[in-house]
Amino acid sequence: MLSRRRLIGLGLAGATLSGCTRIARGLDGDRLPADLTLPAGDVHPTVRLLDRAGFGPRPGEVAEVERTGREAWLESQLHPDDNEPSGLKFQLSRLDVSNIDGMELRDMPENEMLRQMSQAAILRAIYSPWQLRERMVDFWTNHFNIYARKGLAAYRKPNDDLHVIRANALLTFPNLLRASAHSPAMLAFLDNRQNMRGVANENYARELMELHTLGVHGGYTQYDVQEVARCFTGWTVEDGFLQHRGAFKFDPERHDRGEKTVLGVKIPAEGGQNDGEHVLEILAHHPACARFIAQKMVRHFLGGANEAWVSKLAKIYTETGGDIPSMLRPLLLSQEALEGDPVSKRPLDFVVSALRALDADTDGGRQIQDHLVAMGQPLFEWPMPDGYPDKTSAWTGSLLARWNFALKLASNQLEGSTVDLKHLASRIGQGGDADKMVAVVLPGRDLAHIQEAAKGAELSQFAALSLCAPEFQWR
Amino acid sequence: MALDHSCEDYRRTTRRSLLMGAGISSVAWMTRSALSQVGVRPGNADAGGDIVVSIFLRGGADGMSVVVPYGEDAYHRARPNIGLARPNDNSAAANARCLDLDGFFGLNPALAPLLPLYKDGHLAVVHAVGSGDQTRSHFEAMNLMERGLGQPVGDVASGWLARHLASSPPRAASPLRAVSISSTMPDSLRGATDALAIESLDRFRIDSDQDAAVRQSLASLYKHGKDAMSIAGRETLDVLDTLNRLDPKSYKAANGATYPVSDLGQGLRQVAFLVRANVGLEVACLDRGGWDTHVVQGATTGLLALQLDDLGACLAAFAADLGSDLMKRVSVVVQTEFGRRLQENTSLGTDHGRASMMLLIGGGFKGGKVYSQWPGLEEHQLEDPGDLKVTTDYRDVLAEVLTKRVQHANLGQVFPGYVPNPLGVC
Numbered sequence: 001m002l003s004r005r006r007l008i009g010l011g012l013a014g015a016t017l018s019g020c021t022r023i024a025r026g027l028d029g030d031r032l033p034a035d036l037t038l039p040a041g042d043v044h045p046t047v048r049l050l051d052r053a054g055f056g057p058r059p060g061e062v063a064e065v066e067r068t069g070r071e072a073w074l075e076s077q078l079h080p081d082d083n084e085p086s087g088l089k090f091q092l093s094r095l096d097v098s099n100i101d102g103m104e105l106r107d108m109p110e111n112e113m114l115r116q117m118s119q120a121a122i123l124r125a126i127y128s129p130w131q132l133r134e135r136m137v138d139f140w141t142n143h144f145n146i147y148a149r150k151g152l153a154a155y156r157k158p159n160d161d162l163h164v165i166r167a168n169a170l171l172t173f174p175n176l177l178r179a180s181a182h183s184p185a186m187l188a189f190l191d192n193r194q195n196m197r198g199v200a201n202e203n204y205a206r207e208l209m210e211l212h213t214l215g216v217h218g219g220y221t222q223y224d225v226q227e228v229a230r231c232f233t234g235w236t237v238e239d240g241f242l243q244h245r246g247a248f249k250f251d252p253e254r255h256d257r258g259e260k261t262v263l264g265v266k267i268p269a270e271g272g273q274n275d276g277e278h279v280l281e282i283l284a285h286h287p288a289c290a291r292f293i294a295q296k297m298v299r300h301f302l303g304g305a306n307e308a309w310v311s312k313l314a315k316i317y318t319e320t321g322g323d324i325p326s327m328l329r330p331l332l333l334s335q336e337a338l339e340g341d342p343v344s345k346r347p348l349d350f351v352v353s354a355l356r357a358l359d360a361d362t363d364g365g366r367q368i369q370d371h372l373v374a375m376g377q378p379l380f381e382w383p384m385p386d387g388y389p390d391k392t393s394a395w396t397g398s399l400l401a402r403w404n405f406a407l408k409l410a411s412n413q414l415e416g417s418t419v420d421l422k423h424l425a426s427r428i429g430q431g432g433d434a435d436k437m438v439a440v441v442l443p444g445r446d447l448a449h450i451q452e453a454a455k456g457a458e459l460s461q462f463a464a465l466s467l468c469a470p471e472f473q474w475r
Numbered sequence: 476m477a478l479d480h481s482c483e484d485y486r487r488t489t490r491r492s493l494l495m496g497a498g499i500s501s502v503a504w505m506t507r508s509a510l511s512q513v514g515v516r517p518g519n520a521d522a523g524g525d526i527v528v529s530i531f532l533r534g535g536a537d538g539m540s541v542v543v544p545y546g547e548d549a550y551h552r553a554r555p556n557i558g559l560a561r562p563n564d565n566s567a568a569a570n571a572r573c574l575d576l577d578g579f580f581g582l583n584p585a586l587a588p589l590l591p592l593y594k595d596g597h598l599a600v601v602h603a604v605g606s607g608d609q610t611r612s613h614f615e616a617m618n619l620m621e622r623g624l625g626q627p628v629g630d631v632a633s634g635w636l637a638r639h640l641a642s643s644p645p646r647a648a649s650p651l652r653a654v655s656i657s658s659t660m661p662d663s664l665r666g667a668t669d670a671l672a673i674e675s676l677d678r679f680r681i682d683s684d685q686d687a688a689v690r691q692s693l694a695s696l697y698k699h700g701k702d703a704m705s706i707a708g709r710e711t712l713d714v715l716d717t718l719n720r721l722d723p724k725s726y727k728a729a730n731g732a733t734y735p736v737s738d739l740g741q742g743l744r745q746v747a748f749l750v751r752a753n754v755g756l757e758v759a760c761l762d763r764g765g766w767d768t769h770v771v772q773g774a775t776t777g778l779l780a781l782q783l784d785d786l787g788a789c790l791a792a793f794a795a796d797l798g799s800d801l802m803k804r805v806s807v808v809v810q811t812e813f814g815r816r817l818q819e820n821t822s823l824g825t826d827h828g829r830a831s832m833m834l835l836i837g838g839g840f841k842g843g844k845v846y847s848q849w850p851g852l853e854e855h856q857l858e859d860p861g862d863l864k865v866t867t868d869y870r871d872v873l874a875e876v877l878t879k880r881v882q883h884a885n886l887g888q889v890f891p892g893y894v895p896n897p898l899g900v901c
Contacts, residue, residue, distance in 0.1 A: 191769045194822035202826040203769040206611070216612045222860055225611075344704065376658025376674065383764045384533070386614055394659040396707030397672030400715070403693065404682040453695035461692075469696050473704040 028087040032359060033060035036427040036440065045338035046070060047443055051475035052301055052343070053077060053332050054131025056353030059424060062443055074332055078170060078325040080130035088127040091363065095120055102158035103246035113154040115366060117161065118379040122364035125352045132332075136169040136324070137161075138348065139300055141380075142387025144180045144212065146189045148380035156185035156246065157380060173293055173322035174284035177212060181280055182248045184237045190385060193237045195229060196254035205229035207385045209283065215295070218288035224263055230256045231267060231275035290317035297327060300390060302336050303343035309336065342474035344392040347375035349475060350402055354409060354467045355417065357441045359424060362417035371408075374401035399473070406467035410460045421459045434462045441466035524882035525806040525839060528746055528759045528793075529636065529663060530739070531621070532786075532811035534767035535613060538831030539814065539863065540779055541586065542600050542845065546579035549852035553817045553861075557825070559583060559774050571775050576600070580845045584775050585783035588791035592836060597794065597802065599840045599900050601833040601872050602847035605813055605865035611827035613767070616812035620869060621662035623890050633666030635889055636758050639877060640667050642888035649755025650713035656742035656761050664760060671710055676723035676745045681715065690715060723748050732796035735788045739763045743793040750801060757881075766811060770824040790836060803838035806880045806901075810869060817852055818861050828862035833872055839880045840901045871895045 036059050046065050050057040053074065065073045084092075092098045096105055097116040105113065125134045144165065148154045160183045168176035180186050187193045192204035205228035209220045234255030238247045250273040260267040260275065265282055267275055283289055294313035298306050313327045320326045331337060345353065351372060355362055362368065372378055375398040382388045389395075408414045410421070425436040434451040437459065454465045466472060544550050545561045560567030562575040573581030574590060580602065582590060592598040607625045608616040619627055623635025633641075636653065645652055653670035655661050664670040673679055683689050690712060697708035726748040734740040742761045749756040765782055772779045790809075794802055814831030830850075835842070850856050850864040858864045874895035877883040886895070 191822060191824070194770045194824075196821050198821035199818055201769055201820050201822045201824065203767070206827065210610075210612050210614075216610050216615050222609075222611060226860060374674070374678070376672075384613065389659060392703045393665050396703055397655070397658065397660055397674075397711075399704065399708050399711045400679060400681070403689075407681070407683050407689065449696060449699065453692040457692075465692055465696060468693060470700045470702060470705040470708060474702070 028085050031060075032423070032427055033063070034427060035429060036060055036063075036424070044444055048338045048475075049074070049332065050131070051353070052337055054135055055125050055349060056356050056475065057443060058356045059359050059427070059440055070338075071333065074132070074329065077130065077132035078329060080133045080170065084124075084128055084130075088123060091123050091127075092120055097158045101246075102155040103152075106152070106155055110149065110154045113158075114148055114378075114380060115369060117148070117154075117158060118369050118372075119364045121161075121379055122348075122352065122368060123362075125348070126355050126360075126362065126364065132328070133166075133169055136328075137165055139297075140165050140169055140176065142382070142390075143296065144176075144186065145382055145385050145387035146185050146380070147383045147385075149383075151188055152246075153185055153189055154380075156183075156188060159183070160185035170324050170328075172320075172324060173289075173317070174280075176324075177284050178277075178280055180212070181208070181235075181276065184246050184248055187235060187237050187248070192232050192235050195233050195235065197230075197233045197256035200226065200229035200233050200256065202226060202229045204232060208279075211386055213283040213292060214286060214288040215292035218286070218292060220263060227260045227262050228279055230258070230260050231262065231271075231279045234273070235276050284322060287314070287318065290314040290322070293317060293322070294327070297331060301328075301331055301343075303341055306336060309334070344395060345473055345475050346388060346390065346395060347372055347377035347398055347402070348379065350375070350473065351405060353475070354406060354441075354472075357467070358409065358419040358421070358463060360409065360417050360419045362414075365416045367415045368417065371401065371405040371414075374398075374404070376401075402473070403468045406464045410464035410467065412460075419463070421463055425459060433459045437462035437466050442469070442471055445471060525804055525837065525876075525880040526750060526756055526759065527636070527876065527881060528743075528761070528805060528807045530807065530809045531617070531661065531663070531760070531762040532766050532809065533613070533617065533762050533764045534811075535616075535813045535815060535827055536766040536782075536811040536831055537768060537772065537779060537815040537825055538602065538811075539817065540772070540774065541583055541783065542576070542602055542832045543573040543581045543583065544579065544602075544849065544852065545573055545581045547852045549854075550817070553852070554819050556823050557772050557774050557777075557819050573775075577845055579849075580847075583780065583783050585780040586787040588787040589834075589836075592791070592794055593843055596843040597799075597836060597838060597840060599835040599842040600845040600847075601835065601867060601898065601900065602845055603830045603850055603863055603865065604833050604847075604867040604869050604872065605830040606869055607865070608813065611813065611829075613812060613827075618662055620810065620812055621665070623663075623870060623873070625868060625870065625893060631891065634661070634663035635873065636663045636760065637665055637667035637670065638889045639881070639883055640669060640758065642885035643881075643883050645669070645755070646757060647755035650710060650717050651749060651754045651756055653758040654746075654749065654756065654760070656745055656759065661760050661762065664758070668706075669710070670758070671707075671714055673714070673745075675741075676718060676748065679715065679718050679723075717754060721752055721754070726751075728792065728796040730795050730798055732792045734792045734796070735785055737763075737785050737789065739785065740789045740792065743789050744796070747793060747796045750797060750805060768815070768824050769820070769826060770822040772819075772824045790834075794836060799838055802836075805837050806839060806876050807834075807836040808873065808876060809834035809836075814863055816861055817857060817863060829858055830863040830865040830867075833869065835872070835876070835900055837880070837901075841899065846898045846900055867898065868893075868895070871898055872900065875900055 046062050047057060049070055095116045128134050146153055146157055148157050164179040164183045168179055190204035190207055191201050195201040202225050206225045210216045214220055234251045236249050236251050238249040239245050252272060257270055259269040262279055262282060267278055291314045294310045294317060297313060298309045316327050377388055412418055424440055428436045428439055438450055450465055450469055454461050543559045551558050559573040560571045562572050562581050564572055574584055575581050589598055606619050608619050621634050622631050640653055653664060653667055655664055655672040657672050658674045660672040681689050694712055697705050734744040739761055746759045768779050810833045811831050813827060813829055815825035815828040819825055848866040850866050870890050870893055874886055874890060875897045879901045
């Protein structure tokens with residue numbers, strides 16, 4: 001079969017991509033400020049904000065946010081537009097998954113789909129100025145986790161990524177939830193595609209309440225799971241001849257037409273597709289959902305439980321109809337976020353923040369992804385519906401892999417990525433090599449032990465050790 | 476930013492005192508570090524009990540398709556499409572029948588490689604076993620089992636294996652006392668101060684031509700910190716030192732054993748290496764996902780059978796590789812968070828249920844038997860939406876393994892407030 005991709009002539013795009021990073025970066029010029037020396041004064045909360053709201057500062061960014069003011073910076077982050085730097089746009093445009101509907105790419109091997117999807121995600125996280133959007137994309141991608149190696153998920157997920165996750169990452173939760181429920185990738189991943197009247201399939205119904213909306217102790221019962229499953233019978237994915245394969249479809253023949261009761265609310269018979277829509281409304285407006293989403297945000301952004309913040313955010317959720325920016329604004333500017341305990345970096349956080357810190361020129365390609373695999377976080381490959389864990393204890397085994405990545409990156413042995421440490425160091429006024437690299441990687445910290453650990457070493461070793469340091473594993 | 480001020484997660488993982496008892500924590504750390512500097516003392520093969528190899532089947536393995544209660548008519552009625560036929564059912568194709576174990580239960584033929592172990596008495600099955608979890612949530616149920624609890628109550632954050640390690644003296648001073656062959660640490664080892672998650676021993680090395688110098692710099696970088704990452708960094712460096720002296724890559728399985736290329740197979744191969752290398756291994760954790768068979772689960776072929784094919788081949792290779800002598804010192808425990816609904820659903824799969832089975836492999840088990848207080852499968856014998864009742868608490872099995880095989884003497888620390896009823900499996 002002649003593939004649509006080859007017809008369009010993009011067949012070689014992936015293969016030639018890695019050579020293009022230099023060109024891509026050329027489009028944006030040298031973005032390093034002339035002087036990277038940090039402004040005096042209150043720097044830590046700004047570093048923290050860039051670490052928490054995004055993937056860590058790039059050289060010069062701390063001073064930039066200091067000039068704009070943290071509030072103003074965050075406000076603009078809460079309302080991103082589609083304007084991305086030319087270099088990023090260029091790199092993304094070379095990926096088939098950016099140009100063609102995933103279901104049309106089925107002649108491409110699954111591994112290549114995953115590679116391109118990961119590449120796009122990594123490039124955006126590194127180079128997009130809309131850092132908060134990228135962080136929230138990571139957050140919701142895990143909240144509505146889809147394992148890309150189940151069935152055709154690798155071909156369905158690009159659509160989900162674009163139209164469910166990215167489109168709604170900073171809008172409202174009810175919208176996001178609705179989009180996810182209608183997403184063919186989700187319908188397939190949690191088996192609702194095969195859910196039909198008779199003995200209904202409970203998979204989606206359960207995870208919808210447990211993981212997406214109410215939380216496991218959110219007040220639903222096994223009976224509710226079975227009733228919700230009945231409501232969603234017939235929600236499936238088009239696969240008919242000459243039809244738009246892979247699109248959402250409601251099949252009335254497979255739907256259970258009887259009356260249902262969900263969380264005490266009667267759903268009358270003969271509701272058709274509306275049964276499911278009704279359930280989504282009930283769940284999105286349930287107080288347990290407000291609390292559950294609040295809890296999850298607090299855990300992610302403060303690193304642990306904080307009942308005061310959970311109540312505060314749950315209240316905002318209820319008052320604003322689940323408006324995501326309204327919840328994030330006070331949380332990210334809070335003293336707890338900016339001056340409280342550090343949160344550990346997951347491997348993606350670590351890798352992206354390292355590449356940003358050293359202002360690396362990278363294609364986000366196979367080499368970077370192989371290192372993420374070694375650290376235990378290949379993107380889109382967490383098999384369970386709950387998303388990658390966020391507790392520190394789950395990730396302490398990844399240190400060796402982090403060290404190996406840092407050593408390769410700083411010594412320019414990572415194919416597809418380059419760093420220019422001399423150039424970076426030249427923009428910092430005072431201090432020896434170690435001071436300069438610490439200033440770049442861990443701005444504002446006094447880390448005498450790094451100097452001590454790498455006595456007499458080269459610039460690249462100082463950079464590597466700064467990335468290896470325990471301090472850089474936290475954000 | 477002061478790393479000594481800690482958030483909840485941060486604090487939990489760094490406070491050894493939570494597990495070790497107040498006061499002794501820093502001493503314990505220093506002792507271990509000091510000892511590891513002089514290298515691993517070869518363990519005394521006769522000291523202490525078995526090495527525990529804990530294998531978790533994630534996703535809720537359908538116990539009734541693994542070890543089939545073929546003697547129940549209700550089983551065959553509820554599973555017209557995905558049920559396995561009786562061993563002597565001549566109306567069914569030979570490859571659609573289960574393999575008889577005891578006249579009532581039969582083994583899925585995908586697990587045929589385990590049949591010799593059963594016949595030799597080295598494989599025991601426990602059936603209708605599970606926890607008190609009623610949520611039927613994977614995460615809640617796994618979390619409960621890995622923390623060693625019966626009900627989701629209390630504030631026990633650490634894992635049962637972590638508490639086992641914390642409440643028994645190490646048999647040897649070893650950075651490889653507890654190992655999870657995985658990229659992330661399982662909850663059963665959560666809070667363990669001497670456990671490490673390693674995806675591959677073969678690839679566990681500093682990837683630099685100045686390996687020794689880099690390790691020295693890292694040791695200096697990591698020497699002071701009290702945060703979870705600093706502690707993990709020191710442990711990582713300890714393990715690097717040890718593995719540097721061994722050569723996991725060159726390990727060849729014995730007795731003609733061939734491990735499957737799956738993660739579980741390669742993981743077990745590495746565990747076998749550690750067992751043979753005598754480096755003080757006491758606990759190894761592995762897992763295998765993919766058991767959440769809501770759709771097209773199949774019977775003797777299909778999704779579930781593919782899973783079982785691999786599981787059977789992996790376990791059989793491990794037992795063959797170590798041979799009956801070494802297997803006398805190893806207890807393999809296979810468990811899953813819950814079983815699945817008796818009634819098959821309209822997408823030819825099964826939904827989350829209650830009780831499942833456990834497999835126990837090792838020279839110390841009284842195998843060749845299915846241990847079960849079988850609750851029955853008729854409607855009045857099922858629980859809630861139609862699930863197999865839990866008649867054996869999974870902790871009864873784990874506790875018996877710990878006391879009789881591992882010679883653990885502080886069971887109250889591992890399963891607080893629980894009085895186990897031994898089944899006599901070992």
